[in-house]
Amino acid sequence: MLHHITKLIEEGEHQRLDFKFEIADTNKIARTLVAFANTDGGRLLVGVKDNGALAGVRSEEEYYMVEGAAKMCCRPPVGFTVKEWNLNKKTILEIIIPKSSLRPHFAKQKDDTWIAYHRVKDQNFIVNRILMRVWKNEDGPTGVYLKFTDAERFLLDDLEKNETITLSKFMRNAGISRNKAESILVKFILLKMLDMHFTENLTYFSLNPSARLSENH
Numbered sequence: 001m002l003h004h005i006t007k008l009i010e011e012g013e014h015q016r017l018d019f020k021f022e023i024a025d026t027n028k029i030a031r032t033l034v035a036f037a038n039t040d041g042g043r044l045l046v047g048v049k050d051n052g053a054l055a056g057v058r059s060e061e062e063y064y065m066v067e068g069a070a071k072m073c074c075r076p077p078v079g080f081t082v083k084e085w086n087l088n089k090k091t092i093l094e095i096i097i098p099k100s101s102l103r104p105h106f107a108k109q110k111d112d113t114w115i116a117y118h119r120v121k122d123q124n125f126i127v128n129r130i131l132m133r134v135w136k137n138e139d140g141p142t143g144v145y146l147k148f149t150d151a152e153r154f155l156l157d158d159l160e161k162n163e164t165i166t167l168s169k170f171m172r173n174a175g176i177s178r179n180k181a182e183s184i185l186v187k188f189i190l191l192k193m194l195d196m197h198f199t200e201n202l203t204y205f206s207l208n209p210s211a212r213l214s215e216n217h
Contacts (some may be wrong), residue, residue: 005085005092008045009052013122016042019195021049023062023069027110033066033097034105035117035124037078041099042119047092056090068093073108101196104135128203130167131196134187144190151176151184156207164197164204 002010013019014217016036023029023046036042047057057063063082070078083094104127105113105208116127127135137144146152157166171181185205188194194205 003085003087005048005087005094007041008094009048012052013050014020015119015121016040018042018044018122019050019052020046020161021055022046022058023065026069026073027108029066030069030078030107031115031124033070033078033080034074034107035119036097037074037100037105037138038103038127039099039119041097044095044097045092046093046095047090054088054090054092057093063093066093075106075108075114078105086144087177104132106123125198125200128201129190130182133182133195134189137186137190138150142144144187146191148185150174151180152188155184155188159194159205159207164206166202166204170205 007016009019011103018032018036020029020032029044030045032044036044044066046201047055047061049055066080066082070080076098080095080097085092085094103109104116106116108114116132118127118131119125151174155165155170158170158173167185168180170176170185171178174181176184185194185196188205189196192208192210195208197204197205197206
């Protein structure tokens with residue numbers, strides 16, 4: 001029977017699982033903690049290399065660094081539980097971070113600024129203004145009111161033709177301000193009409209397949 005940790009390692013890194021060979025930088029580990037807490041929660045395996053090889057934690061100090069990062073380098077602090085496993089004579093720490101009801105959480109940077117992160121597949125990305133506004137409205141008490149102007153119609157027509165669009169292209173081609181473009185995109189996302197996609201250098205938007213399907217029927 002496979003060990004619990006072996007099963008997790010076989011999954012590879014993904015949206016709810018990350019491997020850390022060692023904890024040597026509280027600022028860096030804080031980014032992962034807040035990214036998990038801001039998204040779907042997840043597990044951090046400390047003492048596991050990126051390729052899944054077991055390295056083992058070197059000392060109890062690594063646990064205290066995670067604890068310090070969660071309390072002092074995350075705002076608000078990120079809650080977690082920890083399990084210690086022994087496998088092939090190596091100690092692995094399983095740090096379990098639940099999805100937080102207090103999002104957004106921010107991670108402290110080396111220059112003492114605070115930045116929010118979220119998790120997409122096996123990467124942590126900075127939370128942009130649109131996603132921050134989506135979160136704020138998701139947790140707010142009011143509903144979403146959408147008025148169809150030329151800008152909203154342009155957005156839907158463009159996505160039907162080109163499938164994806166960026167914020168800058170929407171602003172430029174629709175001839176509207178950044179704030180208005182962001183507001184429209186936020187409303188469409190909240191109404192489940194748009195999906196937001198992230199890469200290292202680009203954020204873009206596409207029609208939600210279910211919304212496209214409902215429009216056609």
